[in-house]
Amino acid sequence: MGLFAKFKAGLQKTHNKLVHEIKRIVTRSPRLDAASLEELEAALIGADLGMELTTQIIAKVKQSFETQGKDGGGFFDIAAAEVEKSFVASESKLRHAPSGLTVVSIVGVNGTGKTTTAAKLAALVQGRGEKAMLAACDTFRAAAIEQLKLWGQRLKVEVVAGTYGADPAAVSHDAVTAAQARKANFLFVDTAGRLHTKHNLMLELQKLHRVMGKQLPGAPHEVLLVLDATTGMNALNQAREFHKSVPLTGLVVTKLDGTSKGGMVVSIQKELGLPVKFIGLGEQADDLQPFDAKQFAEALFKE
Ligand SMILES: Nc1nc2c(ncn2[C@@H]2O[C@H](COP(=O)(O)OP(=O)(O)OP(=O)(O)O)[C@@H](O)[C@H]2O)c(=O)[nH]1
Ligand SMILES: [Mg+2]
Structure with a gap:
């Protein structure tokens, strides 16, 4: 297609x-x-x-x-x-570290599609001939690690994981070390779902980013907030609060296939001044697409 x-x-x-x-x-x-x-x-x-x-x-x-x-x-x-x-004429491509490993942290509230997005991004990057790895930093939700490992097997992407209850920052530290050792181009960090209103969980996320930044200056190079399009404009509030705690570099809007309110992609990037970098149009690995304003606009209105 x-x-x-x-x-x-x-x-x-x-x-x-x-x-x-x-x-x-x-x-x-x-x-x-x-x-x-x-x-x-x-x-x-x-x-x-x-x-x-x-x-x-x-x-x-x-x-x-x-x-x-x-x-x-x-x-x-x-x-x-x-x-x-x-659409703001900002860069909608994935950022690249000036050299070596690029670390992309995937954040958001529960169930928005973070894990799926991390896996789909790894597939996308691999499809371009670059080496991707995944970090299972959701050590909280039951079966989260297995879910990411399953994606890893399916996509033939290496997953660095710890144990349940482990400090996500420690897992991310190991993952950055492994990704550097394997000369990966990208490391996608899957984080646990958290409500923007839970202060301690937002502090945990800050710590995760701080630890990676110490190990690899500039990391995470990209912080993508995953928003579920079916939650409509609630997503706006989530985005504002996340952005206050951890500076975001872009948005991913998932589950657009499940809503008739896809226009939220337009209003949300306008309100926040953050680029929509990818959109999720289904559950399969190739259903995550780099955002393109022209294709998006025409898909809404043209026959
Ligand atoms: N239809 C559709 N489903 C999606 C899309 N993206 C993700 N999903 C589905 O949404 C569900 C939740 O996805 P996950 O990736 O597990 O979400 P998560 O944010 O990691 O969830 P937590 O880790 O529990 O916070 C899964 O059933 C996915 O298949 C999309 O673009 N379209
Ligand atoms: Mg998840």
Whole structure:
């Protein structure tokens, strides 16, 4: 499947809902009057595109209809262009250490898709011909270590693990040592799920990062917060709080295939000023895709 087809399939729910509603509104009313513009606005907000961007799209649509007359296709083109433009032109690629090992820490609340994302990222990097390793730093949740090891076996990626109850910082220390010894290009660190409101757990995460930073200056080079798209704008609060405790370098939004509110990707990066680096469009190893504003915008609106 090509990249656009992947985006399209993963964003199907959001796309269907948006396009269905917009078509209904546009074909029903003979002129694009105030009431139908209001309905269009509601449809965009319903997909979590956010107030600011929605207002912008509606203004552009109004302007275009006033100058060029009514045209249903026009709406989708305008909306896609505005969505694409709204993404901060920041680097959406995975950061690279200037030389040697790059350490990527994967953080977030419980169940958002951290472990799966760590594994998928390892697969992605390996697919580019680079060597990846995984660190099982969730020593807390039952079966977390086995879960990552299983991914490791499946992907043929080495996993460095400790025992349950071990200090995650100690495991990360061992993992960095092992990854350096094996001349790995990337080490993906799977951390335990934690609520942003649990102070002691946030301190634990700070310690984990501090220990790696002492061992390898600059590490972790990338701190990715994994957000579950199906939790909608709750994710925003999680992101703000995590960012206060451990400076984030980017976002991963997972489970977009399970929501019709995929517009949250747009509003959340706008609110936080952090780049969305990857999006999760399914449960398989190749369902994690590097974010691409153009493909994303077109998958939402184009047929
Ligand atoms: N549909 C779908 N499911 C996903 C995606 N990403 C992860 N999942 C599923 O979400 C569930 C939780 O994923 P995990 O990777 O275990 O989540 P986690 O954040 O590591 O969970 P904890 O370690 O318990 O905090 C699993 O069943 C994954 O298969 C995605 O993009 N789409
Ligand atoms: Mg996990």
